[in-house]
Amino acid sequence: MAGTNRTFTEAMLKTAMQNAFTQGGSPDTLFVRPSDKVLTSAFNGGTTRFEEADSNKIHASFQVYVSEFGPIKIVPIRTGTIGNFAFLADMSHWKLRPLKGRWMQDLDLGQTGDGYKYAMVCEYALQASNEAASALVADLS
Structure with missing residues (x-):
């Protein structure tokens, strides 16, 4: 059963970071929808924004949120659908692992003239060594 949809806030992010941290994680990447990336640009983070007068640039967003x-x-997900959630990950606890028996097999596809054709086949899965080291902020509008 899904909860009530809500707007992504800085308080939600801080709570998710604290939960992941207390479970042994050090989250370093936040995957969000483009609409939520826009919302993160409005986070204050307890800092004052400033700009050098002669830079001729206005920064309307940031790529890294520094927290306690x-x-x-912060990584916006452009392709596919991420769903109505933001995923906070400790990337050191996620590894790409080959499936048993499917690690880099060369298949001979035959010969055409002087050329030989091969196919390289492999299958991978994403493995979490500690799922609780990451966090999910769900039911976002």
Whole structure:
């Protein structure tokens, strides 16, 4: 059963970071929808924004959010659908692992003239060594 949809806030992010940290994680990456990336640009983070007068640039967003639990890289997901959630990950607890028996097999596809054709086949899965080291902020509008 899904909960009530809500707007992504800085308080939600801080709570998720604290939960992951107390479970042994040091989250370093936040995956969000483009609409939630826009919302993160409005987070204050307890800082004052400033700009050098001669830079001729206005910064309307940031790529890294520095919190009490360390820096978090904010990554908008462009392709596919991420769902109505933001995923906070400690990337050191996620590894790409080959499936048993499917590690880099070369298949001979035959010969055409002087050329030989091969296919390289492999299958991978994403493995979490500590799922609780990451966090999910769900039911976002």
